[in-house]
Amino acid sequence: MTVDVLARRSTTPKPTLVELQGVHKTFANGTVALENLNLAVGEHEFVSLLGPSGCGKSTALRLISRLAGLSAGRLVWSGEVAVGDIGFVFQEPTLMPWASVFDNVYLPLRLQRMSRRAVGARVDEVLDLVGLREFSNAYPRELSGGMKMRASIARALVTEPKLLLMDEPFAALDEITRFRLNDDLLRLWAGRRFTVVFVTHSVFESVYLSERILVMAARPGRIVEEIRVDAPYPRDDAFRTSEPYNAWCREASAALKRAMGES
Amino acid sequence: MSTVLEQPTLADRAALGGDAAATDSAAADAHARRARRERVLRWVAPIAIALAALGLWELVVWWNDVPHYILPGPSLVAQSLVEDWGTLSGSLLVTLQVTFMALAVAIVGGVGLAVLFSLSKWVELSLFPFAVVLQVTPIVAIAPLILIYVDSTQVALLICAWIVAFFPILSNTTLGLNSADHNLQNLFELYGANRWQTMRFLRLPAAMPYFLGGLKIAGGLALIGAIVAEFAAGSAGTGSGLAYRILEAGYRLDIPRMFAALVLISLTGIAIFLASSLLSHLLLRRWHESAVKRES
Numbered sequence: 001m002t003v004d005v006l007a008r009r010s011t012t013p014k015p016t017l018v019e020l021q022g023v024h025k026t027f028a029n030g031t032v033a034l035e036n037l038n039l040a041v042g043e044h045e046f047v048s049l050l051g052p053s054g055c056g057k058s059t060a061l062r063l064i065s066r067l068a069g070l071s072a073g074r075l076v077w078s079g080e081v082a083v084g085d086i087g088f089v090f091q092e093p094t095l096m097p098w099a100s101v102f103d104n105v106y107l108p109l110r111l112q113r114m115s116r117r118a119v120g121a122r123v124d125e126v127l128d129l130v131g132l133r134e135f136s137n138a139y140p141r142e143l144s145g146g147m148k149m150r151a152s153i154a155r156a157l158v159t160e161p162k163l164l165l166m167d168e169p170f171a172a173l174d175e176i177t178r179f180r181l182n183d184d185l186l187r188l189w190a191g192r193r194f195t196v197v198f199v200t201h202s203v204f205e206s207v208y209l210s211e212r213i214l215v216m217a218a219r220p221g222r223i224v225e226e227i228r229v230d231a232p233y234p235r236d237d238a239f240r241t242s243e244p245y246n247a248w249c250r251e252a253s254a255a256l257k258r259a260m261g262e263s
Numbered sequence: 264m265s266t267v268l269e270q271p272t273l274a275d276r277a278a279l280g281g282d283a284a285a286t287d288s289a290a291a292d293a294h295a296r297r298a299r300r301e302r303v304l305r306w307v308a309p310i311a312i313a314l315a316a317l318g319l320w321e322l323v324v325w326w327n328d329v330p331h332y333i334l335p336g337p338s339l340v341a342q343s344l345v346e347d348w349g350t351l352s353g354s355l356l357v358t359l360q361v362t363f364m365a366l367a368v369a370i371v372g373g374v375g376l377a378v379l380f381s382l383s384k385w386v387e388l389s390l391f392p393f394a395v396v397l398q399v400t401p402i403v404a405i406a407p408l409i410l411i412y413v414d415s416t417q418v419a420l421l422i423c424a425w426i427v428a429f430f431p432i433l434s435n436t437t438l439g440l441n442s443a444d445h446n447l448q449n450l451f452e453l454y455g456a457n458r459w460q461t462m463r464f465l466r467l468p469a470a471m472p473y474f475l476g477g478l479k480i481a482g483g484l485a486l487i488g489a490i491v492a493e494f495a496a497g498s499a500g501t502g503s504g505l506a507y508r509i510l511e512a513g514y515r516l517d518i519p520r521m522f523a524a525l526v527l528i529s530l531t532g533i534a535i536f537l538a539s540s541l542l543s544h545l546l547l548r549r550w551h552e553s554a555v556k557r558e559s
């Protein structure tokens with residue numbers, strides 16, 4: 001299988017943005033969350049981490065963003081990482097309920113001491129991108145689940161990050177909203193060309209969105225297979241119903257099943 | 264309302280045998296009427312009950328010829344309230360002053376200490392026991408001591424009122440400061456927020472509903488603390504607040520005046536409660552579940 005992974009990796013290499021090399025993560029209570037994890041993400045790439053719950057997907061994102069420390073191994077970035085170079089979107093929208101949509105999106109810039117006057121236009125622009133401009137003054141509780149998630153994505157993008165980490169961002173949404181947000185995400189990614197590492201446990205979502213799917217197994221968490229989805233972008237509903245899409249879904253499903261059998 | 268996709272044809276309407284729009288508006292009217300009636304009843308019902316209770320009290324006193332030095336009727340209490348207003352209003356002012364100063368110090372001290380607690384685990388571990396001891400010791404039991412040790416009676420009263428008002432604010436605010444969403448805390452860390460920014464933009468706003476809950480309790484307790492301390496001070500109370508008036512009227516068997524002072528204390532307590540509820544509502548109505556109207 002290792003040979004297989006290496007063979008596939010040789011196609012269209014992009015310069016590496018960030019890499020986890022032989023990473024182990026053991027928690028204080030003795031849980032081994034990740035064991036010998038090797039993961040390289042190329043610049044402007046869209047990678048999905050697909051795996052059953054508890055296999056260490058969230059932990060991997062936390063390690064990459066330095067919210068948690070490695071127990072062993074190395075985290076290598078291709079260049080300097082400044083504050084704001086990483087955007088994070090959680091499964092819950094995680095908005096401040098006491099602040100307006102504008103203030104929520106403005107937060108990352110405010111924490112970098114940029115004045116409202118200086119960056120107000122930039123915040124408005126991002127709100128425009130996610131279609132929330134007219135809800136600028138609304139409070140989170142006045143928004144639907146999908147709109148809250150858009151606000152959360154806008155907040156992650158407002159610093160123009162190099163890397164966007166998304167931890168099952170659409171898992172709590174209904175299917176129609178999820179499909180729409182999938183398309184919006186691809187549109188944003190196509191326009192800006194930041195890198196995305198997208199965590200999901202949905203086979204369909206991972207195939208629809210990503211260029212590359214890394215399938216993980218649990219106990220201990222590790223990457224067991226890699227699937228390239230070589231379909232061109234932009235992808236749309238026609239892709240969702242095409243035969244190649246179905247073939248990739250079958251392949252990813254089978255890989256996921258094997259991964260779950262291994263743990 | 265959902266979008267109307269197809270307009271019903273005239274034949275459809277005839278088949279329905281009536282104007283659907285008219286029935287709709289009639290139903291809406293009935294609903295509005297019911298809502299209005301409920302709004303009025305909300306005020307009228309408790310007022311009517313209160314008036315009935317007062318009337319019954321007056322009647323019982325009048326019927327049985329109860330002497331006014333045992334139980335005065337409400338009319339006599341009201342009369343005393345008006346006639347003695349000069350003395351009583353002065354005392355009310357004194358009590359209010361102690362209450363609000365104690366509350367103000369409790370807010371500043373409680374919130375300040377809560378912030379300190381949340382910044383340093385060690386400060387919390389070492390100081391929290393003292394706060395608990397202050398809280399669990401009955402104020403009537405320590406008031407005489409405080410009155411002995413502190414020269415100024417006014418300051419002693421203030422300290423007593425502060426002791427009882429302080430704890431709910433401290434403990435609620437501490438709880439609130441520690442209840443900020445974990446992923447939001449992660450986000451602040453990701454964006455390199457320092458302690459002060461995390462406090463200012465995340466933990467203090469998250470603590471607001473808890474603080475306001477504590478304030479509601481503390482307001483009433485400050486008044487109780489002030490009154491209890493005045494009782495303990497007794498005739499030594501140079502400031503002569505409402506409790507002092509009650510004691511004084513008691514010695515003179517001026518029962519109507521005792522009731523009048525009591526009424527003023529209750530009204531003050533109610534006013535403090537309503538004011539803190541209003542403040543809480545105004546500050547939270549845009550975002551907190553406790554204050555937003557439920558859609559129905």
Ligand SMILES: Nc1ncnc2c1ncn2[C@@H]1O[C@H](COP(=O)(O)OP(=O)(O)O)[C@@H](O)[C@H]1O
Pocket residue numbers: 027028029031032033051052053054055056057058059060221
């Ligand atoms: N803070 C923690 N302390 C101890 N164990 C943890 C902690 N966070 C996660 N784990 C454990 O690590 C494993 C991986 O968790 P996680 O990365 O959240 O998985 P996933 O996101 O794939 O569902 C799980 O077994 C989980 O119970």
Ligand SMILES: [Mg+2]
Pocket residue numbers: 057058059167
């Ligand atoms: Mg997870």
